[in-house]
Amino acid sequence: MLPEAAHHPHNPALAHQFDSLEQQTEAATLGMWVFLVTEVLFFGGLFATYAIYRAWYPTAFAAASHELDVTLGTINTVVLITSSLTMALAVHAAQLAQRKLVLLFLAGTMILGAVFLGIKGVEYYHKFVEHHVPGPGFQFEREYFRHAQLFFSLYFLMTGLHALHMVIGIGIMLVMFWWAWRGTITAEYYSPIEISGLYWHFVDIVWIFLFPLLYLIGRHGP
């Protein structure tokens, strides 16, 4: 055994390749941020696609956007931003090693995430009932028929991908809940909660842009 290891019994949360917990936390945070950069560009491609088609067919996009339920969209925005708040509070509680609060806020985040997905499901259901799902059954004003399908294709692709991220996020939160429950998370080792929070906030930010772009265009005109 190396003399250093014998003399300095280190924190069990510290992995061998790091000198200190601070270095470990910084590496984990940077890793998550680099992943989020790739995610920004992943969604960025879809936003660029949206921007091009919207520039080409502004009236059709406005007409199609008009069919979305702004009330449900707004409720979902509030729900998701609140879940980001509870997530931030969970990270804060983890830093202070308040285990019960961590569990409470993580549970709150997961519940709000589930509520968001539930409301999203209701919206999808309405779209199916109204024949606004692109494909053979699609129905829309004749004038905008083809271009409205483009809008709804993008709507389902972007919100669907976002919902998939939410599902993954809730899965991550379940693991964090379990870790916090069994005491893996301590005041020195809270970076799992921290970087899971980064992911959750990113998903929130994607929605912050999706909501106005999909729901609020063309609200001022016919």
Added chain:
Amino acid sequence: MLCTYLTVQIAVFDLGRLNTVAALVIAVFKATLVVLFFMHVKYSSRLTWAAVLGSIFWLGILLVLTMGDYLTRGWRTYG
């Protein structure tokens, strides 16, 4: 944090002209708040700042160059 709630309310009622610009400005403002405070970037290392600014920079290239092409194709009719 309360500010974020307010901006949601504004986004709902702000349905006049130029509402795309207004909506995007509000969205960027909200996103900035989330990044700085919820994601703790305000208190993070310079390396994190580099990652954040890098993502904005590359996203800017993606959007600006793409739209710079499509929006200047004068022979194409829009609408």
